[in-house]
Amino acid sequence: MHFKFSLNVSKHSTCTTGSSSLSFRSHTCGELRPADVGEEVTLCGWVQYLRQDLFVIMRDFSGLAQILIPQDEVRLHVAVTFTISVIEMPTGEIEVLAESVEILNVCRKLPFEIKDFVKKSESLRMQYRYLDLRSSQMQYNLRLRSQLVMKMREYLCNVHGFVDVETPTLFKRTPGGAKEFVVPSREPGRFYSLPQSPQQFKQLLMVAGIDRYFQLARCYRDEGSKPDRQPEFTQVDIEMSFVDQAGIRGLIEGLVQYSWPVEKDPVSTPFPCITYEKAMKDYGVDKPDTRFAMKLMDISKTFHNTEIEFLKDALNQPGGCIQAICIPDGAVKECQLSLVFFCDIFVFFFPKEVSVVLVKADGALKSPLNRLMPASAKQQLLQMAQARPGDLLLISAGTQECRPLLGKLRLQCAELLESSGVAVRDPSAFHFLWVVDFPLFLPKEEDPDQLESAHHPFTAPLPEDAHLLYSLPHKVRGQHYDLVLNGCEIGGGSIRIHKASDQQHVLETILKEDPSLLSHLLEALDSGAPPHGGIALGLDRFLSIIVGAPSIRDVIAFPKSFRGHDLMSRAPDFVSEDELKSYHIAVNWPAGDEGNQEK
Amino acid sequence: MHFKFSLNVSKHSTCTTGSSSLSFRSHTCGELRPADVGEEVTLCGWVQYLRQDLFVIMRDFSGLAQILIPQDEVRLHVAVTFTISVIEMPTGEIEVLAESVEILNVCRKLPFEIKDFVKKSESLRMQYRYLDLRSSQMQYNLRLRSQLVMKMREYLCNVHGFVDVETPTLFKRTPGGAKEFVVPSREPGRFYSLPQSPQQFKQLLMVAGIDRYFQLARCYRDEGSKPDRQPEFTQVDIEMSFVDQAGIRGLIEGLVQYSWPVEKDPVSTPFPCITYEKAMKDYGVDKPDTRFAMKLMDISKTFHNTEIEFLKDALNQPGGCIQAICIPDGAVKECQLSLVFFCDIFVFFFPKEVSVVLVKADGALKSPLNRLMPASAKQQLLQMAQARPGDLLLISAGTQECRPLLGKLRLQCAELLESSGVAVRDPSAFHFLWVVDFPLFLPKEEDPDQLESAHHPFTAPLPEDAHLLYSLPHKVRGQHYDLVLNGCEIGGGSIRIHKASDQQHVLETILKEDPSLLSHLLEALDSGAPPHGGIALGLDRFLSIIVGAPSIRDVIAFPKSFRGHDLMSRAPDFVSEDELKSYHIAVNWPAGDEGNQEK
Structure with a gap:
């Protein structure tokens, strides 16, 4: 038996809007309702599976529909269109009966089943991304x-009232832009560069009087192989004139609130805001995960008379301190094994940097430090750290570095506790946080007497620190702000320097850079640039947190592998010498690798 | 006298939406109204000019405001903020009085004035684009x-219900994609390619069940130096499943109507639709400008007994014909000079291809053909060409080529008439037109026995021609459609081949291409691909026609020059050998050009 259904669009043009407008179908699978009983409708989709030799389960993007039909007509995954009658069942539910069917395409045996419970390897998913x-x-x-x-x-x-402006992606190489892809032009030796962000353009648009700019901007970053980074990514790029930090923060809080998925709990504003200094002090990191406490505590006082050698040494250094985090229930049976095992390994490799203290059920301490501490100190330690029986304390002594160390351990312990079944963070919670008042400059790693920008050279100083720019630049805090969500930095921005003389001073005198490379920006600032500031949100990261995806690859239609490959089309690929000629470039084959050149 | 106004955002936070929300200002210059009399408001903007030693004319993006203020406070183009009082003048108009002023930035002497009547050279405009x-x-x-x-x-x-999906711009080189920029990767000899359009991805998204996709897609095309082309441009990229040509056309007509600027006359739909054959016959071009007539006419009959050698020869060829266009009033005094001069030059260079006939006031003809034509033929010519005294006829004889020739002359004559002050096209008219039923394949220029795709190899044949795909492919018409506006192609698309076997036949048997290069697409089609089709609109071109701009550079914020240069930042630029090392490429300097390498 073969039903033939000839497509006749005029028949289905009843939908002028919505997901079935202008289509062969009249309805999607997911939208059939008891009110449709008696109607003749047309569905288009795929055969998901066959059931009881009688039913076809049909899939489209909206869901599934079960259709009564002679089964021998169709095979799995073929694209089909059904004209069906919707009938009411005695139960009150609806059922659909095929009147006619047209098989629109056939289907080979697929490399994996389109079922949510079928686990596929990452590389198979990428190779057959369309499945x-x-x-x-x-x-x-x-x-x-x-x-x-x-x-x-x-x-x-x-x-x-923002203006959506597209900015070029074929641009000039930024001075020192080591992570920028180059694009050869047809002029010998001249290259475009794919920019990491539209930073210069957004500032120039403010000089141009655009007043309020935004763009969903494609950005590029060549970092070779880094896990969960993509060579191209998207940022929500924003810039405003005549605005201050509070204005930008208010804008972004409103933006998140307005665009937040309706099916999630609403976001409340304003977001909490802490300084960089406070974030480092309490969490040991500039992007704290505030879904759980376990904050860093300064317990230096407990040990100010200590005879324990390494603690004494630490306190005798300038800026020396002793820090601790308390892991609630970290010493109880179910967690102890993994936590103590982890800490033991950690202490084995970094013996002096972290000490582990278990608080036993009777309040006694179990630790290598135990016998070296007088009872009063033990008492004070428990009080200061607010530790109760069953808790586990991690103690680190030193100067600056002990906070970031405990900050990392705090996150790792939270993960270990969760993997032991202890609820630490609410998986449905979204904790937004502003971090502000970052230092404007940091000492260069390779030459600590030199300063480099903590973020970028266009960030303005805090008004109250502006006078230090010409005297003590290392003490200047910048008008930079980061937006943090659940411990991930999802955005960052700043109020910019809008006076050419200040910008020139920062580039030339403080950063020792050649200002002629940015002469067009300096000239622009000198053309009556308005005060302005902006922000960029990392869309891919933001979305991956919202949907709870393990990787940003899960919110990108066609991502690259961590090695930067497109496994479906096999990009990047070899290009013939001939095709490179018009770009005046040749490949420098590494010794012994020239065989690769074939193909 | 120096007024100091300290910024206080809380004071201006009364706007929670609109162009002044979250800003230092409370109003824009353009929005002050009599209703604001008595209010204290804050404006932020630039000093446009000074007037009568008393007034500052202030500019922001919304317009101008005249402010009463001691002039010595401010200089031209500086960015300023004013707190002003709005007062009512005896005339009923409003005037604004400065209460305080803060000068936010200074301004150098600008390379040109920001006044609409000041003509600037294109290169100066590009170099100081922000001005x-x-x-x-x-x-x-x-x-x-x-x-x-x-x-x-x-x-x-x-x-x-379309889904906005971003597709990669770092992709694999398309077979034969000579116009694609290459991007070297860190793997020796391997390159990404910047695609000319997301064609493959949009089709894969249909296989993936996305059902309705759109994207404002950045596309890349390396054509070297071509006037009014940009190396990167934006297209409105659309693809739908379970749809036919009428569905896509209806969608686009609705799209244009919905997004059409409110200040213009509304667009009426449906748009007229003609076949490729009819377009070539009537206009000699596949993107006719239908704002004026002057259609091509077949006047072969008039000459079927002619003794004029070149006309006789033309008619004796297979497919030979004689075509004419009639330029109304083309022979009257004011137009004659430029038109006849132009035609004379044309005829001088292509003597046999076009003949000029002037219809004098008394109906007599003035033409080299005149004495060779019997009176009856002259009469018939005037009748067939619907020519009246004062008109000018252009006649071309031959086979296929004479229509495109007259098609070009038709457009050039319209321009010449307009430059002589004759109204030919209504400058406020927008004539949309669909052109359909293009041939699917065309003979290759370099080898006319071989076929190539008229548009691209993924276009499906017309259903009524589908059977010819396997027998007479050169006769097959495709389901391609172009959208034409005022004689410019602003969009094109097609219903795609959705069966793997048909696609393989087209690639392998008809086009003689290696199907393995598109194996991922063939595999995808073989995975139950739905019937699908789409379109891409050239956003830059579309906008330039709407705003009446002479170039697409006028609707792009930071365009490249016609040589592909960014004159502001001087891109593309030289990159050091060292920076190219990680990409395993070296520059092939043309002989004698190595001096350029410096810098």
Whole structure:
């Protein structure tokens, strides 16, 4: 038996809007309702599976529909269109009966099943990305991305009068832009560069009087192989004139609130805001995960008379201190094994840097430090660290470095506790946080007498520190702000330097850079540049946190592998010498590697 | 006298939405109204000019405001903020009185004045683009672009359920993609390529069940130096599943109507639609400008007994014909000079290809052909060509080639008439037109026995021609459609081949290409690909026609020069040998050109 259904669009043109407008179908699988009983409708989609020799389970992006049909007509995964009658079942549910079917395409045996419970290797998913994207999770991720971005645009463009301006991606190499891809031009020796962000353009647009700019900007970063980084990524790029930090922060809080998925708990604003100094002091990191406590505590006092050699040494250094974190229930049976095992390994490799103290059920301490501490000190330690029986204390002594060390251990312990089944962080919680008042300059690693920009050379100083720019630049705090979500930096920006003389001073005198390389920007600032500032949000990272994806690859339609490869099309690929000629370049084959050249 | 105004954002936070939200200002210059009388408001902007030693004319993106103030406070183009009082003048108009002023920045002497009537050279505009963008025309163009794009997104996303999906720009080189920029990777000899369009990705997204995709896609094309082309440009990229030509055309007509600027006359739909064959027959071009007539006419009949050698020869060829266009009033005094001069030059260089016939006031002909034509033929010629006294006829004889020739002359004559002050085309008219039923394949120029795709190899044949694909492929018409506006192609698309076997046949048997280079696409089609089709609109070109700009550079914030240069930052630029090392490439300096390498 073979049903033939000839496509006749005029028949289905009843939808003028929505997901079935202008289509062969009249409805999507997911939207059939008891109200449709008696209607003749047309569905288009794929055969997901066959059931009881009687039913076809049909899939489209909206869901599944069960259709009563002679089974021998169809095979798995073929694209089909059904004209069906919707009938009411005695139970009150609806059922759909095929009137006619047209098989629109056939299907080879697929390399994996399109079922959510079928686990696929990452490389298989990437190689057959067009099948992987059929999964309900990936459909959800990409559709949520589209909706979120649409809401962001509405907010910026329609609510706040921002202008969406596209900026070039074929640009000039930034001085020292080691992570910028180069693009050879047809002029010998001349190259474009793919910029890491539209930073210069957004500032020039403010000089141009655009007043409020935004762009969903494609950015490029060549970092070779780094896990969970992509050579191209997208940022929500924003710049405003006549604005201060509070204005930008308010804008972004509104943006997040406006675009937040309706199915999630609403976000409350304003977001908490802490200084860089406080973040380092309490969390040992500039992007704290505030979903849980376990803050760093300064317990130097406990040991100010100590005879314990390494603690004494630490306190005798300038800026020396003793820090601790208390892991609640970290010493109880279920957690102890993994935590203590982890800490033991850690202490084995870095013996002097971290000491582990278990607080036993009776309040006694179990630690190599135990016998070296007088009872009063033990008492004070427990009090200062607010430790209770069953808790585990990690103690580190030194100067600056002990805070970041404990900051990392804090996060690792949280993960270890969670993997032992202890609830540390609410998986449905979203903790936004502003971090502000960063230092404007940091000593260069390779030459600590020299300063480099903590973020970039265009960040303005805090007004109250501005006078130090010409005397004590290392003490200047910048008007930079980071937006942190659940311990990940999802955005950063600043109020910019808008006076050419200040910008020239920063580039030339403080950073010892050649200002002629940025002469166009300096000239622009000298053309009556308005006060301005902005921010960039990392869209891929933001989305991956919202949907709870383990990798940003799960919110990008066609990502590259961690080695930067497109496994589906096999990019990057070899290009013939002949094709490179018009770009006046030749490949320098590493010795012994020239065989690769073939193909 | 020096007024100092300290910025206090809380004071101006009364706007929670609109162009002044979150800003230092409370109003824009353009929005002050009599209703604001008595208010104290804050404006931020630039000093446009000074007047009568008393007034400052202040500019922001919204317009100008005249402010009463002691002049010695401010200089031209400095960025300033004023706190002002709005007072009512006896005339009923409002005037604003400065209460305080803060000078936010200073300004050097600018290379040109920011006044619309000041003509600047193209290269000066490009070098100081951030000043050029301050002009009211460029502000209008960029703001209109942003609004139009926002409306397009609302229509696609909110009205029709499209999903905005970003596709990669670092991709694999397309077989034969001579116009694709290459991007060296860190693996020796391997290159990414910047694609000319997301064609493969949009089709893969249909296989992936995304159902309706759109993207404002950045595309790249390396064509060296071509006037009014840009190495990177933006297309509105659309693809739909389960759709036919009528569905896509209806979608685009709705899209244009929905996003059309409110200040222009509304667009009526559906757009007229003609076949490729008819376009070539009537206009001699596949993108006719239908704002004026002057259509091509077949006047072969008039000469079927002619003794004029070259006309006789033309008619004796297979497919030979004689074509004419009639230029109304082309022979009257004011036009004659330029038109006849132009035609004379033309005929001088291509003597046999075009003959000029002037219809004198008394109906007599003035032409080299005149004495060779019997009176009856002259009569018939005037009748067939619907020529009246004062008109000018251009006649061409031959086979295929005479139509495109007259098609070009038709456009050039229209321009010449307009430059002589004759109204030919309404400058405020927008004539949209669909052109359909293109041939699917064309003979290759270099080897006419071989076929190549008229557009691209993924276009499906017309259903009624599909059977010819395996027998007479050169006769097959494709399901391709072009959208033409005022004689410019602003978009093109097609219903795609969705069966792997058909696609393989086209690639391998008809086009003689290696199908393994597109194996991932063939495999995808073989995975139950739905019927699908799409379109891409050239956003830059579309906008330049809407705003009446002479070049697409006028609707792009930071365009490249026609040689592909960024004159502001001087890109592309030299890159050191050292920086190229990690990409395993070296520059092949042309002989004698190595001096350039310095810098």
